[in-house]
Structure formats: structure tokens, C-alpha cells
Amino acid sequence: MQNKVHKKPPNQMREIMTQMVSSRCLSIAAELGIADIVGNEAKSIAQISKELQLNENALYRLIRVLAIQGIFELDDNKMVSNNDVSYFLQEETDGSQRNFARMMGSPWMWKIFNNLEHSISTGDSASEKAMGYENLFEYFKKDSPKDGKVFSQAMSSFSYSFDKPLVNAYDFSNCKSVVDLGGAEGQLLKVIKQNYPHIKPILFDLPHAIAQAKANDRDEVLEYVEGDFFKSIPANIDCYVIKYVLHNWNDEDCIKILKKCREAISSNGHLLIMDILIKEDQPQIFEKSLDIVMLLLLGAKERTKQEFEELLEKAGFKINNVYPTQSPLSIIEAVAV
Template sequence: MVDTPGTGDDGTRDVLDQLAEHALGHLFSAALRTAVSCRIADRLAAGPRTAGQLAELTDTHAGHLRRVLRYLATRGIFREDATGAFHLTPLGDALRTDAPNSLHEGVLLLTDPMFQRTSASLEETVRKAGPSFERIFGKPFYAHVADDPELRELFDKGMASLSGQIDTVIAGTYPFPEKGTVVDVGGGRGGLLRAVLRERPGLTGILFDQSAAVSTHLLAEDDAVQGRWRADSGDFFTEVPEGADIYVLKHVLHNWPEDACLRILRNCRAAMAPDARLLIVDPVLPGGNAPHLGKTLDVAMSAILDGQERTEDEFSALLTVAGLRLTRILPTEMFTSIVEAEAA
């Protein structure tokens, strides 16, 4: 497709190579989805295989499959040896369906065609200052997911896949009290609350979300937390359970524009006990030009949900308007941080 001349003194080939590679980035997402959908990582778990062997196992075309796997090997997903056999790498290993903390379902969600279509319309988001998702699909993201049972299942499994490691890290990073009550506001199926209750046997917890989410919660499956939780359904735009010691908003605020965030925060502020703390688990965007997953998600949120990621100053300003005060930010080993706040 692109004829790259020899490198000149002005570095034109390097510029061309880099920009062409970036411009074709959508192919990497498509190739990754193809490998995950074909469960290539599962086929390599027992040892290296050639593209021909993998094609027989996956009912695919050997020549085309090899080209996809060779491309993915340039990004460290797999490794091709001198004999033409492909090996798992640490990245590829995480795509196994039976891997600890498997990201198989998470990658299927992130590479779903609905997101690819939304990203392709990013210019529309920039020009019209609103999410292109709703204009493409005719309804807001969460309504679209709720109306499609298969998509809802993909979303639930994908989010659980992506969140599992984060939940464990958050539970181990923040110094949760030995006793008291934690409310996981908008907590979905309760993965984070389960991790926190495992970490602190003296705590009790409340999972709070819409009925569709809490009806499939994970808490009843874990004997280690039995008798220390309840699941309440409701709308955090209206109210949240009162009188708890810790309120957690994990990956909630980044889904919403500022006015909606203020409604959520004010409801938390009204429900908090006098010495309670509010924890916001979201990326905190660093300054400068260094890559950060939060900066990628920030663009995605604008196109999908009209949400955003925030800097420390932006979090502080938002909390102040809601009657709260930012007390500290705890970085984690993951891309997300813990923003702690108290009543102002």
C-alpha cells in the first residue's frame, strides 16, 4: 500500500513509517479481536504451533491466519520462532480463557464493532461537542446495552474481566478501616466490594446500583464475605444509602458530564456520616506528553458517553462545588488512582 523510499538525511522515511503505522492502528484492534475470537491463546497453551496447525484447530485459512499472527507478533502478543511456530508471550497468555485474571472477555468488549464505529466517528464528536455513540445507535450507551441481552452479557463479562485485577489492587492499596460500613455506589456486580470485604473481615458492605446490575451480583458466591453485605437497588441520581463510613465511586464519574457528576457527589455528601470518606476510583491524568491509559480513555469517554477523565485540579474543583474537599490521592500500580475526599 505504501512505497517507502530509502531513508534521507531529513528522516522522511522514519516520519512516513510512524505516521502510516499510526494511521493503520485500526488494523491492530481488528487483528487482536480476530485472534481472541479464534481463541488462539487457548490453542497455544500446550506449546507452540504453526499457523497451519492453528488453522486446522480453528477452522481458518492458514495463510491469512499466519499474516495476522505475524503482525500481532510485532506488538508482543505472540512470538514467531525461526521454524514458523508461534509461542505465547505474557500478553498473549492473558488472553487465554482459563488464565488467572483472563482478559479474554475484556478484549472482546473493547474491540466490539459498536466501539469501532463510535471511534470512526470521533470527528463528529469533536465538531458537535457530544457523543457520537448516541447519534449512531439512536439511544444512549447504557440504554443500548440494556436493550440487547447478548450485548448486556458481553458488557457484564467484559467489565468483570477488566475490573478483577483493579478491584484487588484497590482493596489492598487503600487503608480501609477494620470496622464500619462501606457502600459501593454504582458497584455493578460487586467485584470491588467483595475484594474489600475479603481484605477487611470486620467490615460490612452495601452494594448499591440499579436492579439489573445487582440482580446478578457476585457476593453470594463467596463464603468469605457471607453475612456481611446486602444488595440494594436504586438510582444514585436520586439518593444513596445513608450513614456509612466509606463511600466508593469506582469508574462512575468518568461516565458522566459535570452536571451529572455533581448530582451523584451531592447525594453522596448528603448521605455521609460526619467522619465518612468518599473514594473516587478513576484515572488521574498526569501533565506533560507521556502516554497514559487515562488519556486514551478520556477520548473514548467523550465519544461514547459524554464523560471524561480528570486531572487532580479538575477533581478538586468538582469536589469543591459539591461540598466536598479533596484530602489526598493514592496512586496504584494500575492506571487508576484513589481520590479521597471528605465533607467540606
């Protein structure tokens, strides 16, 4: 019998096995607001730990883990500076990712991730098994509004950072009206309006979302329509936009939403699906990791172009074009058939 040769695990595997350390350290740094404390001038570990009432040596070791991966600058004198990456951990930065980092390392998220085996075995969300609620949003509402607020802030800041690249990637000049279906506070529409002043921007969402959008609308450039896209949507608009929404739903529900779009759209109207496109021939570490998050939280998914084609075909659409953008999202332009 030939003896087996035992080899040490390759570096790549070791790095993957310890990614949980980096993710949690990043989340804690975001939660503590370290990037905001550092600001525009270098701060010593001693200064930061004193301000936050933390153990100085432990804080140094946490920041050291992040610095070797390009998050923060840390010199030999234990002085911490922000860099082009940690800049986006600051709360007021345009496109800030602070709340997304807080969410991804939060205890409730880790609790759900501890039930990944359930999702892999069943193809279903792990939220009910982990949190005791079939719907994750019920947990936020009944048990932890604080977590729900961080989740909402994370989704908003994450989504808003894509608005300018999305608008830059598509020519809206021939549109007189654009409706954003499930558009939250209407930030995408405001960017469209800035670039195309002639367009009538219409925000369509559930009543509570519309009420919040109106309360926060200082520009007063949007028109508001309350409704549920599972029931009906405004008819005869030049351009219908669904931005980063379909990935929240399973195929059956996506088809229901798209069929309502088909009922409303005119023969010369356009439907723009702004979403992640999974490309099997590319690594896409972020996108394919996020696909697992969608499975865990909602039993949903990120999709390939072919999967979008199949959904659209069942709803009475075909893909006219696909536009890449300088963001993780692509724009799928569909027309009625």
C-alpha cells in the same frame, strides 16, 4: 521562490497510522480464542488454522503482526506459544483482557469511531449518530444483546483486574462499614472483606444489578441495598466508594451523584473515588486514548485532579489525599466540608 523540501514521514507517524491494523488483529485473535487454543503448549499455525477452519497463510500473517509487538511468541517453524502478554487473552485468566480486546475491535465500536468527527465538532457522544439510539445501552437491548453481553463482560473483567491493587493501596482498617456505589457484582467489596474481615461490605446498585449480584454470590458475604445514586444512598457509612463510575457521566451528573453522597456522609466519613487521573505532564497513551472512547460512547470523560477538585467542591467535599495504585486507577480520598 524557494523549492520546498519534501521529507518522508517519520517512523513514528507511520506506526501511528497503522495502529488500526494491530488493534483489529488483536480483537480478532481475542474473538477467535487463539490464546486458549494455544494453552500451555506451543501449537503450529497449521494446527490452529485447522481447528478454527481458517486460511493458514492469512492466520500466520495476523499472528505475525501481533508477535512483533510482544503478543504471542512465533518461531521460525511457525509455532505459536503464549507469553506473559497473550496469557491475559485467555478466558479464565485472573484479570483476563480478552473481552475488552473483543469489544474494542468490534464492528459496532468501529462504526462509532467512524463518527469521531461529530464528537470533536460537538463535544457530544457519537452513539446516536452512528447507531440511531441516544443511549448506547438501548442499542444493546433492542438490536444486539450479544454485543451488550460482550460489553458487559469487557467492563467487568477490565474493572475486576484493578481490585487487588486498589485494596492494597488504601488502609481500610479504621472502617467498620464500606458501601460500594454502583458496584456491579461486588468484587471489590469481596477483596476488601478478604483483607479486612471485620468490615461490613454493602453493595448498592440498581435493582436488576443487585438481583444479578445475588444470583452470582457464592461467598454470601455481602449485604445488598437496592437504589439509585441520583436519588438517595445509604446514610452514615464509614466509607463510600465510587469505583470507575464517574467517568461514565458528564460534570452535571457527577455533581448530582456527589451531592447525594454529601447528604448521606457523616462528619467523619470518607469518600473514595477510584478513577483514572489524567496527568497533562505525562504521556498516558492508554488513559488519554480511553478518554476519547468515553467521549465517543457516552459524551463523558476521564479527568484531571483539578477537574475532580472542582466537582467535589461544588458538591461540598474537598480532597484529603490521593493514593497512586499499581493499576491505571488512582484513589482520591475526599472528606465533607
